[in-house]
Amino acid sequence: MKKAAKFAFVKSIPIMLGYVFLGIAFGLVLQKAGLGPLWALLISACVYAGSMQFALVGILTGGLSFVTTAVMTLFINSRHAFYGLTFIERFKKMKKAYPYMVFSLTDETYSLLCSMARPRDFTDREWDMATLFVSLFDQCYWVAGSVLGALAGQLITFDSTGIDFAMTALFVVICVDQWKHAKTHIPALAGFACGIFFLALIRSANFILPALAAVAGVLLISRRIIERKMEDSSL
Incomplete structure (x- = not known):
């Protein structure tokens, strides 16, 4: 367990650098809305959905209806349904940890798990x-x-504009790393093209x-081509 924890900690350091600062930004926004550290703790522990948590501040202070909240949550976090398809079989094998793995699959965790290579000396466990x-x-x-940001907001005031750019920078680093190690760039190019088109x-x-x-459709259509390229690159 210690070996697994050490490995995970080292791999998650880039996520830590992004999450701590973005969490502080969320805590500051929450505190400015009149919601203190306890709210930051409860929301981050129970909701744990970065962009939705920022939207939730307006929902809590604006008194939106349950239906509006549900629809907004669906639109904001619908992409996670696509992420989960990649790991559904792997998570099921983890048995008791399966529900938490589904709950905790954020954008950044998904990217890290996709790029994380299994060490040769690691057992399945x-x-x-x-x-x-x-x-x-x-x-x-x-x-x-989040809690640190909410506490800091009570003690000091400063201009936090731009602090959330830490997560954008983290995405860029992860994207470049995956591009360098990918056996084929078709999925990345399909995602980029579809994203630009629909935006x-x-x-x-x-x-x-x-x-x-659209990306899922393109990948299904080009599945054989992708598999062939991956097989050729592994020879």
């Missing part, structure tokens, strides 16, 4: 534990940052769901 620790550590980083077409944050659906 150790690899499962490392995967679980990655998800657990990532949530701990977010919770700690230009819809011109709002709602472009994510149709873009992901």
Whole structure:
């Protein structure tokens, strides 16, 4: 367990650097809305959905209806349904940890798990534990940052404009790393092309769901080509 925890911690350091600072930003926004550290702890522990948590601040203070909240949550976090398809079989093998792995699959955790290579000396049990620790550590980083931000907001005031760019920078680093190690770039190029197309077409944050659906369709159509390229690169 110690070996798995150490491996997961080292791998999750980039996520920690992004989550702590973005969590602080969330805590500051929450505190400015009149909701203190306890709210930051409860929301980050129970909701744990970065962009939805920022939207939830307006929902809690604006008194939106349950239906509106449910629809907004569906649109904001619908992309996670596509992420989960990639790991559904792997998570099921983790048995008791399966519900938490589904709950904790954020954008950044998904990217890290996709790029994380299994060490040769790891048993199946150790690899499962490392995967679980990655998800657990990532949530701990977010919770700690959120509470810290809410506490800091009560004590000091400063201009926090631009602090959320830390997560954008983290995405860029993970994307470049995956590009360098990928055996084929067809999935990445398909995602980029579909994202640009639907963003230009819809011109709002709602472009994510149709873009992901289009990417899934492209990958299904080109599945044999992708598999052939991956087999050729492994020879």
